[in-house]
Every structure is written in C-alpha cells, then in structure tokens.
Amino acid sequence: MLFWIVAAVITVVALLLALAPLLRAAAGETTDDARDVAVYRQQLEEIDREREAGLIGQTEAQTARAEIGRRLIAAADRADALQAASGSGGRPRAIARMALLAGIVLVPAFTLGSYLVLGSPGFDAMPLAARNDREVANPEIAELIGKAEQHLAENPEDGRGWDVLAPIYLRLGRYGDSVIAWRNAIRLLGENETRLAGLGEAILAAASGIVTAEAEQAFDKALALRPDHPKALFFLGLARAQQNDVAAARQIWTKVAASGKDWAGAATSAIAELDQRNPQVATGGAAPKIDDETMAAAADMDKDAQRQMIDGMIARLDERLRGQPDDSEGWKRLIRAYVVLGDKAKAADALARAVGAFTVTDARRDEILAFARDLGVETQETTTQ
Amino acid sequence: MTRKQKRLAIICAGAVVLGLSATLVLTALRSEIVFFRTPTEIVNDPSIANGRLRIGGLVNQGPVVRGEGERVTFAVHDTEHELKVTYVGILPDLFREGQGIVAEGTVQPDGTFTADTVLAKHDETYMPREVADALKEKGVWQGQGETTGATR
C-alpha cells in the first residue's frame, strides 16, 4: 500500500513539474530574430573592446563592424515584420487546456499500465544486512556462508572448507561458484564419489539441466569409484534420456528407484514421465533447474513433502510469468516442469501463454515453440502450422 | 577568382583527397586483410594457406612443448584435423589445453603454422567468436564472452 502511495506522490510531483507551464498564463514570446539581434549587438560591443585593447587593427574592426551590421539589420527587419504580423491570439488557450487534460489522464494511465506488465509491484527490497537479521528460516545458512567465504579467503588451500561450501552454493542457485568450489575440493583433497557426483550436478545445473560431456565424465568417474552411487546413477540416466537412449535411461532409473535410497523418488517420477512421453522424443530433463534446487533442499524430506515443494515452486514461477511474460528462459523452465510432472494440459496452456507473450517476429517465440515440440508439447497453432 | 572558380577549387581538392584515400583503402583491403581458416580447411585445400592467416581451434590435450626457452610448440584442432603451431613469446594467461584460441601468422612450407599473435579467452565461458562459429558448425560448442591475448 505504502508503495502505491509513494508512487502516486512521485507521479503527481513529476506531472506538476512537467505541465506547470500550461497552468501559467501565456507569456509573451521573444522571436528567434529578436534574440539574434541581441547576440549581434553583443558582437559589436566585443569588437569595440578588442579594438581598444589593440588586438585588431582599425581596418579589420571597420569591416567586421560593417559585416555584423548587415546581419543585424536583416535580423531586425525580420523581427519587426513578425511583430506586425502576430498580435492576435485566443485559440491557443483551448489547445493548452486540452493538452493539460490529456497529460493528466494519459501519463499516469500509460505509466501504471506499463509498470503493471513489467514490474513486480509490492516486491520489497531485500538488502542483505536486513535479511541476515530478519530471515529466521535461514540465518545459519547466510552466516555459514559468510564465515566460510571469509575463512577460505584467508586459507584458500583448505579443501574441507570448499567441500562444505560447494553443496551450499548449489542450493543457493550459485551453480558457477559451486563448480569452482567442487573443483577446488577435488584439487586439494582428491577425488571421491561424492565430490565427483556433486561436481557433475553443479556443471549440469549451470548448463540449465543439460548433461554436458564434462558432467557425464564426472558421473562416470564417480560410478567407477562406487558403481551404485544413486545421484551419479540418476544423472547418468538423465544423460541417456537426453541422448535419446530411452531404454538405457529406463534401465538405469529402474535401478535407482529399486534401491529405495535418496534419489528413488526422483527416478520413479522420471520413469513415469518417460512412459508418458512419445518414446521417440526424449530430450529435455527430468531434473530441470527448478528441480535441482528443490531436490537439494528437500533431499531429506519424504516423497509427499518433496512433491509439495516442487508444486509450490512451479506455481510461483507460473505466477511470476503471468506478471512478467518477457522471459523466454522462464517459460521454457515452466513448460519443462509441467512435462516433468506429467501435466500435459498445463504444459500446453503454458506454451500457449508463452507464445502469446512474444510477437510473431521475435526469435524467442520460435525458440520456445521448437523447445516445446522437442518435449512433445504442442499448441493449436503449432499443429496447424 | 570568381565565386564559381573558388567553389571548383575546393571541390577539386576534395575529389583528389577522396580519390587518393579510396585508392589506399582498396589497396590495403586487397593486401592487408587476414583471413580466418580452420585446420580442416587448410588440410583440405593447402592452396588457401598463403599470406597471413588467422587460425582457430581448441588446443590439443597433447603436450605443449616449450623448446629453447621462449619457443612454444602446440597443436590446435577443430575435432577433425589438427595443425602444429609454433610461437615465440609469452602465451596469454588463460592459455591451456582444451582451450579455444585464435592464432595469427603464416603457414610454413612444411605445413606447420608460425604464429606471432595468440589470443585466448578471458573467462570460463568465452570462446573466440570465429572459433565458436566454426565449432558450432560441427556441433561441438556454443557460447560467448570476453577475450584477451598476447601479441608480439
């Protein structure tokens, strides 16, 4: 509420400032030529001064005076002519009043309308200092990170520090930092399956859920150390799925699901999704960006709570995209998330909204359409195309 | 001089300067530009490898041989073919194996490349644009960012 009051005050002040001249009585206008006359007069005085100071000779001063005099007379003539021509006015009053009205109505309307589309009204500022005090839910995380980073700045060779920090970075969505932290930990402490799988996960998260060759290599190494490592296995399955090797993906995920360990839930829903989709199409991730964050945060929760958390995050993303539809990455994430959850109707609906958010000539529109087609989601328009 | 003659004089001066500089520009564009080639292009068609060239690709995993102190030898590949590069001087900070780089220099009669400039990326996500385009065609890489380099 306070936000809207302040915004209204800003609008009124800015408008008042801009339109003030319309409120004043019409002031007499000096014409261009009258101004030029003043300038030429000053130039003449200038010549006299320069002549007195001995800077220019008598003859130069004379010719200069004559030339400026010519320009001066011409300008003065024009000014007089204009003066004679004008003199009546009365119609402008009505125009000014209309302009004033238009300004008062249209400016706030345009601003409000555009802002509601672009902005996130009511989203408070979140300065870090205040958050650290206020956010009871996560005080230990902020503090832990601050401490750990300070510690590592002083002792960059402390591998255990990097080891602790890497998964936390991942959870906070700082995928790039997580990759660096895992690499540092591996460099200092050597490879083990947890670090390698963590590194692979971070690389994959940084690549928006695509299992890159580098990530796959990390998972392979982790599995070489411990063949039944659930996280590494799960993502290896994802890699197969993204490489269109559906059979291999299903086989690997079935193994993970059967193990009943941390990643079993994710594997079960991944298989379900695999079954739902057209078997020929198998790109896109069972663990998109949104999932990674949630999985990491909810690793210890039971399956229902986990599902609930994912639903909540997707709903929030959906809500945000209604407010700010100009976010092609966001749309892709949302569509993928609905596909992952097996909600085809909602995925199609999201696609339709996404397509509506971009103009036909916008490359991002085609990008989203192609992306959705790969996931097996289609709108009316894409089928008729 | 009459008014017309004065104007003519100025126009003539302008035409002369323009003509001369146009000649210079055309000469320079014929002789001083540097083409970008990939190792595959050079291997497939050695005839294009005359004059100064820019080559781009990934630094081979294989050895970067530091000879005679300042002389460095390494190979650059575009996943299909590779090209041996010799460079005298200091390599850019971010030069390392697997890195996308651009080198400028000439192809020697023995088929190796002598570079006098080596450019490498500035951060983890960068790939010199020509290299990225060339590799994209082969479906290996995509991305962009900043670059820095070394020249001599």
Next chain:
Amino acid sequence: MIPELGHYALVLALALSLVQVVFPLVGARTGDARLLAVAPAAAMSVFLCVAFSFYALTAGYVTSDFSIRNVWENSHSLKPMLYKITGVWGNHEGSMLLWVLILVFFGALVAAFGANLPLRLKALVIAVQGMISIAFLLFILLTSNPFTRLDPAPFEGNDLNPILQDIGLAIHPPLLYLGYVGFSVCFSFAAPAGTDGATGAAGARWVRRWTLAAGMFLTAGIAMGSYWAYYELGWGGWWFWDPVENASFMPWLSGTALLHSAIVMEKRSALKVWTILLAILTFSLSLLGTFLVRSGVLTSVHSFASDPTRGVFILMILIAFIGGSLVLFGVRAPNLKTGGLFAPISREGALVLNNLFLTVATATVLVGTLYPLLLEALTGEKISVGPPYFDLTFGPLMVPLLIAVPFGTLLPWKRGDLYAAAQRLWLALGVAIIAGLVTLWIETGAPVLAAFGIALGAWLVVGAFADLWQKASFRRVGISTGLSRLVGLPRSVFGSAIAHAGLGVSVLGIVAATAFQTETVKTMAPGDVVPVAGYELRFEGLQPRKGPNYTEDVGRFALLDRGVKVAEMESAKRVYTARRMPTTEAGIETRFLNQVYVALGDPVEGQNAIVVRVWWKPLVTLIWFGCVVMVIGGIASLSDRRLRIGAPQPSRPRGVAPAE
C-alpha cells in the same frame, strides 16, 4: 520498495518523454508558447525520474539486494564499497541506464541554461532529445531491464571478477558516455535546423560549445581506456585498432571535424549545411559505436558480453535516427542561406581542409571496421582487418593534415596570404628540422620516416604558439605591452593553442613509442641481466606471495644505470584463489618520459628460470600526457564566455598593409 519505485520511475520517465516530444511539436505547429514551454519543464521532470531510478539501482548495489537480478549477476557482498558502486555501470543494463541518465541530464542542462535561445528552437531541440530518450528507455525496459527481480532471492551475488575491479575501468565508461551522449545535443540542434534557426547566431554558439565539451570527455575517455589496456592487460600495447576502440575513435574524428566547422558557422555564418550534416553523422557514429559494442557482432579485445536481440533493437534505433534525420536534412538543406564568402586560402579554407581530411579519415576507419562484417554477411568469408590496414590508410591522411595545422591558425578570415603565414612559422620549421636531425643522430640508423614523425610533432608543438606570438607582437611593441596584449587575448585563443600543442605532444609519443620501442623475450634465471636502452635489468628472483584474495609469484627486478641500482621493479603472475583465475601484473617503471615495461611469462620446467618479456618504451607517457593537454586546452576554450566574431581582412588593402 525502493527497487520497484526505481522501476516505476523509469516507466514514468518514458511517459513524460512522450510529453516532452509531443507537446512542443504540437506547440510549434499551432504557435502556442505554453505548449512550447512544456518542453524544458518536462525535460527537468524526466531527468529527476531517471536520476531517482539510477539512485534506486545504486542503492540495490550498495545494500547487496540480490533480489534484483542485475545486482545478483554483477555484485558480491564482499566487494569493496567503491567497486559495488562502480559495478552499477560495469555491466550492460546498468551502463545503458547511465547512458540514458547522461542523455536526460544534458536535456535538462539545455532546459536550464538555454535562456539565450529562442523558445521555439529550445523546445524543438529538447523534443529531439526526448525522441532519443524514448528510444533508449524502450530499449532498456524491453530488452535490458536492470530491475528484473528474483524470487526467491539468492543469498550471494555472482561476480567478484578481479580484472574488472580497477579504478581506471570504473571511470572510463562514464567519460566515454559523456562524450558519446554529448554529441546528441549537437544532433538535436542540427535536426530541427534549416528553417528553425539552429544555424543562427545563438544556435551556432551552442553547437560549438557542446561539441567542445563532448570532444573533451571523449578524449579523456579514450585516453583512459587506452592506458588501462596498456597497464592491465600486460601485453604492452596501447592501441590495437580493435573494433571497440574504433567505435569510440570514429565519433572523436568526426567530432573534431564538427568542432572546427562549427567555428566557421559561428563566426562567419558559412558552412551551415556541412556543419549540420557533420553533427548528424557524428551522433550517428556514436550510436553505431554503441551498437557495435553492445551487439557483439564484432570480435574484440575487450567487449561486454552481448546479446543479438539487443543488437537488432539498437540497429533499429540507428536506422530510424540516421535515416530520419538525413531525410529531414535533404528536405531542408536547400532552404539554408549560404553565408559569408571566402577564398580557398583563408582561415575558412584551412578549416575546410581540416574537415576534408578528418571526414575521409573517419571513412577509412569505418570501412576497416565494418568490412569484415560486410564480407562475412555477403560471402561467409571470415577475415580480420588489423593495424597494417590502418597504418596504410589512416596514416598517410594524417600527415598533410598535421602539417597544415599551424598554417590554419595563422591565416586570417575570408582571404589570406600563405606566404605571410609561412614567414611566421620559420621558428617552428627550424625546431622541427633540428628535432628530426637530432633523432637521426641519437637513434643511429633510425628510419627517416620516424625522424620525420618526430619533426612533425615538434612542428605542431612550436607552431601552435606562433599565433600567440604574432598576436602579442613583442618585437614591435616591446615586452610589457606585448604581455598585456597576451593577457587581454580571449581564452579561446589560448585554448586552441594548447589543444594543438597537446596534439603535437601525443604525436611525439606515438611516433617515438612505435618506432624506437625495443622488446626482448628472454629466459632468465636469478642474477641474469638484460640490457634495456642504456640501462640493465637484473632478475633478482621469484618469490611466492599472498594477497587478500590471491596468491602470486612475484618476479623482482633491479634496474641498473651503469651498475648502480636506480629502481626496483616487480611483475607478477597472479592467481585469484576462489575463481582459479590467472592474471599477469606488469611491472612499469617510468624514467623521465620513458617507461620500462616488464611482464612475466611461464616458468621453464625443471630449471629455476622464467620467460621474461621486457620493453623499452621511449616517450610513451607523452601519448596520454598529450591527451591531458588537449583536454586542458578544451577547458580553457570552454571557459571563454565572451562572444567572439571573426574579424575579416578587408578586401582591398588601403594604403599600408594592415598591422600584424
């Protein structure tokens, strides 16, 4: 709340910019003075809105508000406060907001200090400024919004890039933008010209002042960027003819041309059409520069990360403004009255020559910058155009121009006498020849071309003051009267003398540092010595050292002059711990005007030795010192508040030839 208010204020600024454009245009059509008067008021209002918006973003950086995506991407809670603030424009979105802030600030300046302008002209100028604001506000809001929010907000920002935490890089963009955007005012004066009198006496003075101010900032910005690249990148170069550098150099060249033709327009009411065209071209080149840097269509040594959709948007702005203003120009130019006549040999003639060379030089740089793009678009062939091209095309164009500079300042308006001017330049010619001969003598076997370059620099420096000397005419009136005359001269006369001398100083630095630099690449073990131009550089050894957030291997060197240590130097290979990011810290030691520049390479495996690259850069500091002198000259000229006119020579000398 603050970030959202900032976002809201930015949208409000867009709405008010529309008012700033539409109202005065309607007013100009209907002749309503009150509608015209809305323009300056709206410009003020828009400025306040954008300033608030910029404040809101800065506040986000200062308080590390990571719910703002832009802050999260480009800041970090551990950054020093100074770099948190400079980080606001260290990225695309923030720097575009700064661009617009400067733009509307200039609009507000015209509104506030345009008292001596006709209301109608002032309103139209501000309306054109408003059109540019609309285009760029749309660009920001639609493609590069700095106020996009993140929910949930991350707890830590992404960027702690050490290379960008540098004071030189922090000041460089604002200076450059002040220059780029400064030309927008000249453009706004030129666009409604023709029938509306920007070419009148009052408008012409404004154009010249703005061109001068913008040119000064651009000079300072380019010099700053060049020095940053020189000391920070660690490869000893100060100019690479890189597309991004060219992007800022082209407006500089055509802006310099504009500055000189604006003088003719102001003092002699001549060259009106040409000046208007140049003002349009200069701002177009500024926009082109923004496009080239932002779109990433060119590979560059130091470009921002880029995005093709943004490039297309700026390209559209570019086409709309250049195309629109050129059409308007074509329609109205024929109506412009031609001004005073002049003979080819005269001050005006010299300034036309200056314009001719500068614009052709701009064109050659433009061709060299865009040709690779064009060729790739047409044939798919990838090429790069490097220094050899520019040496061959740009260099020869500059030589006659630089030779002509001292003559130009000595020629009187309207018609002049080349021989009389040459007579006053004997001293400068003498000094130049001596400088050239001395160069040949000191640097035995120096190329004649280099000696010529040095002579040219000396010619410029000494010749720049010939005009002052002549005006004081010590020999005729004695020291005291001469001095009092000198003091009585308008400051702009000093300004042009200083600026031209500064140009000469830079030429000296460029020629010397290019022609006489020596470079040694050598593997050195502790105790080894390399000779560097009369000095000797001894490698003392390599030591590991730990900084606040990095570790480094420091190579320590001693600079010896005939066996006596005169300076210690350090160059380091640094690795920033958290990012595993290696950088090279060059060691630079200034001896008089020359510099010794040391950079470390890679250690030689198995030996206690390292590859070292050592440069001797004679007179290199003059390059940047000359730029500083040029800016000082600009300040002197700008501080001259007196109104000036050109005193023409009489057409028929009566009796005795006019006094000198």
